[in-house]
Amino acid sequence: MVDFLDLRAAAQARREELLAAAAAVIDSGWFILGEQVAAFEREFAAYCDAPGAVGVANGLDAISLALRALGIGPGDEVIVPSNTYIATWLAVSHVGAIPVAVEPDEATYNLDPARVEAAITPATRAIIAVHLYGQPADLDPLRAIADTHGLALVEDAAQAHGARYKGRRIGSGDRSIVTWSFYPGKNLGALGDGGALTAGPAIAADVAMLRNYGSARKYEHELIGYNSRLDEMQAAFLRAKLPHLDAENERRRTIAARYTAGLAGTGLILPFVPDWAEPVWHLYVVRHPDRDGLAGHLKAAGIGTVIHYPTPPHLQPAYAPMGLGKGSFPISERIHREVLSLPIGPMLTDGEVDQVIDAVRRFG
Ligand SMILES: *Cc1c(COP(=O)(O)O)cnc(C)c1O
Numbered sequence: 377m378v379d380f381l382d383l384r385a386a387a388q389a390r391r392e393e394l395l396a397a398a399a400a401v402i403d404s405g406w407f408i409l410g411e412q413v414a415a416f417e418r419e420f421a422a423y424c425d426a427p428g429a430v431g432v433a434n435g436l437d438a439i440s441l442a443l444r445a446l447g448i449g450p451g452d453e454v455i456v457p458s459n460t461y462i463a464t465w466l467a468v469s470h471v472g473a474i475p476v477a478v479e480p481d482e483a484t485y486n487l488d489p490a491r492v493e494a495a496i497t498p499a500t501r502a503i504i505a506v507h508l509y510g511q512p513a514d515l516d517p518l519r520a521i522a523d524t525h526g527l528a529l530v531e532d533a534a535q536a537h538g539a540r541y542k543g544r545r546i547g548s549g550d551r552s553i554v555t556w557s558f559y560p561g562k563n564l565g566a567l568g569d570g571g572a573l574t575a576g577p578a579i580a581a582d583v584a585m586l587r588n589y590g591s592a593r594k595y596e597h598e599l600i601g602y603n604s605r606l607d608e609m610q611a612a613f614l615r616a617k618l619p620h621l622d623a624e625n626e627r628r629r630t631i632a633a634r635y636t637a638g639l640a641g642t643g644l645i646l647p648f649v650p651d652w653a654e655p656v657w658h659l660y661v662v663r664h665p666d667r668d669g670l671a672g673h674l675k676a677a678g679i680g681t682v683i684h685y686p687t688p689p690h691l692q693p694a695y696a697p698m699g700l701g702k703g704s705f706p707i708s709e710r711i712h713r714e715v716l717s718l719p720i721g722p723m724l725t726d727g728e729v730d731q732v733i734d735a736v737r738r739f740g
Pocket residue numbers: 434435436437460461463464506532534535556557558559569570571
């Protein structure tokens with residue numbers, strides 16, 4: 377048996393540190409917006425080379441609050457990838473704006489800058505790039521397009537903690553507005569829900585208010601805010617895990633390299649990494665025209681796989697009112713039909729990786 381992702385083993389490996397983190401919070405008697413959250417915000421910002429970080433309740437809220445801080449709302453259009461986890465679209469809908477989908481570069485699965493320009497209208501206010509599967513999107517051309525048209529560029533880095541673009545960490549630089557999720561299965565995962573925004577001081581200050589009832593001082597409310605706080609317990613767990621993130625990402629890199637070498641010449645389409653990208657391998661995604669056959673074959677061999685994702689956002693019932701039927705985004709639809717994520721995670725052993733490789737190689 378090879379699990380797709382063994383979260384239990386990952387938690388067990390850090391059991392003592394996590395228990396100590398929990399004890400510190402219990403003994404402090406302070407559970408919301410205290411020193412654990414403040415310290416995690418400093419430590420995570422430093423890790424990302426970011427000007428600042430604000431902890432929030434989850435990755436979806438991080439995107440919504442970033443859009444609110446940018447003043448985006450009803451009547452505005454926001455460009456999103458046609459192939460992303462639905463959260464990217466939902467955040468746009470939650471602020472009352474319209475998600476306008478753009479097809480990806482089929483080699484990298486990330487937003488194709490050449491197609492973004494064609495989707496811009498007078499109502500466009502922002503572009504959300506997603507660093508899908510832990511691979512950085514091509515940020516420089518996206519930034520240039522955003523600047524030419526006076527748009528904000530927001531990065532959904534829920535799958536990309538620690539990734540680098542042209543040597544720079546995702547989240548670095550005074551201008552980046554980046555959203556993070558600490559859902560347990562992400563590269564940096566809490567033991568529950570969590571999220572963050574990294575950004576410069578103006579956006580960070582607004583999101584810090586928005587997450588806490590629109591308030592910077594108790595009982596003074598400047599904005600129509602939310603309750604979307606990272607809690608002290610999750611912040612303490614994240615502080616315990618952050619120092620291990622680089623080593624865990626390095627392990628993922630080793631696993632990815634082993635897959636890429638072992639699966640060469642199989643007829644599968646393997647991940648493509650541009651020379652400017654340093655991915656963190658949140659997922660190792662392969663493609664095959666008979667994806668369901670391959671998944672069934674691996675299941676019979678005791679190997680867990682997952683499809684990221686089976687149905688694109690525009691074909692979900694939630695977005696049926698937009699009237700984007702089958703065939704609206706053919707590249708994305710083809711990707712959704714053919715992708716399969718192989719087991720990857722910091723606890724996976726070389727022996728397990730080799731079992732997966734052997735099983736894939738035996739697939740007709
Ligand atoms: C996980 C994820 C999110 C949402 O994060 P939550 O913390 O689950 O709300 C958003 N975007 C992408 C690309 C994700 O993978």
